[in-house]
Amino acid sequence: MSSMFRRRPPLPPFPPGGLLVGGAARDWQRGVAPKDYDWAVPDPAQAARAMADALGGSAFPLDEERGYWRVHLDGEAHHDFVPLPADVNDDxxxxxxxxxxxxxTEAxxxxxxxxxxxxxxxxxxxxVSAANLRADPLRAWRAARLELTLDFRLEPETERVVREVAADLADGTLKMPAAERIRDELHALLLHPDAAHGLKRLExxxxxxxxxxxLREGMGLQQGGFHHLDVFEHGLEALHQLLARLPDAPLPLRWAALLHDVGKPRSHTVDPETGRTHFYGHDKLGAALTTQMLTRLKLSAGEIKHIAGLVEAHMVPLPAGEKEARRFVHRRRDLLPDLLWVMLADREAARGPSSSEASRHAYAVAMGRVLEAMEGQPAPPRPLLTGADxxxxxxxxxxxRIGEVLRALNEAVALGEVMDEVEARAFVVGDASRKDDM
Known part of the structure; x- marks a missing residue:
């Protein structure tokens, strides 16, 4: 018998008459502690409340009409309860x-x-059957996700049907699943250490x-210079480089590494005289495309803003000196340290023939300046004046104009050019005089 069946983890007490079903039963059979538990029980509400009382969690209905309940336990996986079907095997x-x-079963x-x-x-x-996959086309995405996260391989006929489902979705024969459901499968894939491989499998x-x-628009689009991969492969490699250095990177950071150059295909130009490739404005266009893509996938507004901000800022030059480092931190504090991770992943994913140890060392030194500036000023200085002032x-x-003046003043404070309220007032009056003279 395979070793995956020998050391099975302990299970919580079974609800009376209940069955552990689906992925939780699969993981237990493999010898892996389930991340979440799915129970089929005679009375979901009663079973959920009993587990919450016994283990100190909270029970609440997920879908009262269908009788679905959930229990959250502090620091543990959640437990879902659904009605026990009349014919379990048929279900x-x-x-x-x-x-x-x-x-x-409990036995x-x-x-x-x-x-x-x-x-x-x-x-x-x-x-289980082709009809089951077609009945819920989201299962095509789940196939790719489970293949990656379980380290299994799709059986050939199943793979054929998955490809068939994808083709039928593309031509409208099948209806696309809800964007939120696709997003959740994609996020489960992106959270895997080898997410870049999972994305290739989706392709x-x-x-x-x-x-x-x-994202696919970058396939075959060569970049030259430092880059040795096409735009599409470079994005995947940047994600890989990020996760190699920061395995616990949060999802927004993973998205930003993957999408940082998504604007390049639509900004691609070639100088007719030199033949050199250019991608002018790809950072701003990439931020707009990122917003469009992630809005379509129903990410939260806050996540989208942060990811798009990282994409737009990834080309900002690193500072050459201490004062420039403080300015860099002040202007992009809400993106740090994530921005540094995206920039590093981008740099390490390039590594083309024009790259060198000297250039990588210079890059590391510049990043060090930013980190020192962040340590020296971990929070923005207290504002010295208000808009009313x-x-x-x-x-x-x-x-x-009020916002412009305050932004200039606050940056001067962050750079150490203005130290107190008296100097702040003088700065505001002097700044206005300088603008009047221009």
Whole structure:
């Protein structure tokens, strides 16, 4: 018997008459502690409340009409409860893949109507049926995600049907799943240490074109200079380089590394005299495309703003001196330290024939200046004047000019050029005089 079946983790107490089903039963069978638990029980509400009372969690309905409940336990996986079907085997046979069509009884008996245990031993991802995959096309994305996260391989006929589903989605024969569901599968894939490989697999299966078509525009587009990969492969390599250095990188940072050059294909020009390739404005265009793509995938507004900000700022030159480093930190504090990680991933993903140890050393020194500036001023200095103060000093009404003056003043404070309120007032009056003389 395979070693994956020998050391099975302990399980929480079973709800009365309940079954552990789906991925949780699969993981337990593999000897892996489930991340989340799915229970089929006679009375979901009663079972959820009983578990919450016994283990000190909170129970709440997910879908009262269908009788779905969830329990959150502090610092642990959540537990979902659904009604026990009249025919458990029939219910399991409606699932996506055989390794998910498993149920476990309290006596540790495995219900396996589709041969999932054999596939587990073979590390094989096999569909229960083609009709099941077509009934919920999201399962095509799940196939790619599970292949990566379980380190299994799609069985050939299952892979053929996944490709068929992708083609039918592309031509409108099948309806696209909700964007939020695709996003969740994509995020589960992006959180894997080898996320770049998972994205290549999406492309291979015909799913990337349905998910991130803008990213594919970089395929075959060579860049020259420091770059040794086309734009598409460079984005994947930047993600790989990020995760090699920061395995716990949060999702927004992973997105930014992947998408940092997404604006290059649409900004691509070639100088007719020199033949040199240019991508003028690709940072700003990339930020706009990033916003468009991630809005389509229903990420939160705050996440989108941060990711797009990183994409737009990734080409900003690193500072050459201490004062410039303080200015760099002041102007981009809300993007740091994430911006440095994106810039480093971009740099390390390039490494073309024009790269050198000397240039990499210079880059590291410049990054060190920024880190020192961040350590020296971990939070923005306290504002010395308010908008009302500026209006009174300059005798002007509310308007955009107030914000401009305050931004200039706050930067001067951050650079150590203005130290107190007296100097702040003098700076504001002097700045206004300088502008009047221009």
């Amino acid at each position: 399991l046979l409606r699932r996506d893949f055989t390794v998910n069509a498993l149920a476990l 540790k008996k495995i219900l396996d109507p589709s041969g999932g245990q054999v596939d587990l031993k073979a590390r094989r991802l096999r569909m 291979d299966l015909g799913l990337l074109a349905l998910t991130l078509p803008e 500026v209006m009174a000093l300059l005798d002007i009404p509310p308007g955009p």
